[in-house]
Amino acid sequence: AQSVAQPEDQVNVAEGNPLTVKCTYSVSGNPYLFWYVQYPNRGLQFLLKYITGDNLVKGSYGFEAEFNKSQTSFHLKKPSALVSDSALYFCAVRDMDLTGGGNKLTFGTGTQLKVEL
Amino acid sequence: KAGVTQTPRYLIKTRGQQVTLSCSPISGHRSVSWYQQTPGQGLQFLFEYFSETQRNKGNFPGRFSGRQFSNSRSEMNVSTLELGDSALYLCASSLDSGMSGLADTQYFGPGTRLTVL
Numbered sequence: 001a002q003s004v005a006q007p008e009d010q011v012n013v014a015e016g017n018p019l020t021v022k023c024t025y026s027v028s029g030n031p032y033l034f035w036y037v038q039y040p041n042r043g044l045q046f047l048l049k050y051i052t053g054d055n056l057v058k059g060s061y062g063f064e065a066e067f068n069k070s071q072t073s074f075h076l077k078k079p080s081a082l083v084s085d086s087a088l089y090f091c092a093v094r095d096m097d098l099t100g101g102g103n104k105l106t107f108g109t110g111t112q113l114k115v116e117l
Numbered sequence: 118k119a120g121v122t123q124t125p126r127y128l129i130k131t132r133g134q135q136v137t138l139s140c141s142p143i144s145g146h147r148s149v150s151w152y153q154q155t156p157g158q159g160l161q162f163l164f165e166y167f168s169e170t171q172r173n174k175g176n177f178p179g180r181f182s183g184r185q186f187s188n189s190r191s192e193m194n195v196s197t198l199e200l201g202d203s204a205l206y207l208c209a210s211s212l213d214s215g216m217s218g219l220a221d222t223q224y225f226g227p228g229t230r231l232t233v234l
Contacts, residue, residue: 042227043121044207044209044225046222046224049220051220090160101172102172102173103223105150105152105223107159107160
């Protein structure tokens with residue numbers, strides 16, 4: 001079974017500083033990994049995904065993520081944080097064990113990012 | 118293109134009642150998935166529909182059911198509501214175009230906030 005772990009419940013960073021939100025995964029085979037962001041009382045917004053290819057994936061709003069196979073990690077990064085980046089961030093992995101195919105994501109527990117002035 | 122829409126956005130019900138939530142996917146998307154989000158359990162997969170058929174199911178009791186119509190719109194129903202069913206219910210759609218479907222991104226709606234009193 002697939003799983004992802006987000007070891008930090010909350011990350012605090014000053015505006016203008018780089019931010020990192022951590023995610024590690026456990027899958028059998030090649031992982032399909034995703035990052036989503038959730039603002040209060042809203043659904044999840046897609047940021048980026050890793051399927052194959054370049055280990056550095058660029059996404060929306062200046063976010064990027066680095067896939068590291070040896071460390072089984074997929075950390076989300078941004079060079080310069082904004083107060084408006086404050087939100088709940090979820091890492092997810094595609095379930096590849098579905099006998100009938102299909103689209104199912106297993107999510108991490110989420111990391112609350114707080115960017116302060 | 119319009120995003121995923123969910124109705125209603127908020128619902129208040131009492132224990133024992135039933136509820137139906139609706140989801141309209143992005144135009145052209147054929148797969149619709151439902152997730153439950155609670156503070157205690159996080160994001161959990163309920164089920165996925167494709168071509169009017171349930172393709173995958175999560176670990177929820179039979180009180181939770183769903184269906185998909187020929188236009189890909191989907192509904193989920195919860196019967197005999199319990200206090201623990203209070204949650205944000207999220208619908209997500211994806212294109213699912215055959216072999217490339219494994220890499221498809223799920224796009225989420227704003228959710229329906231269900232409160233059971």
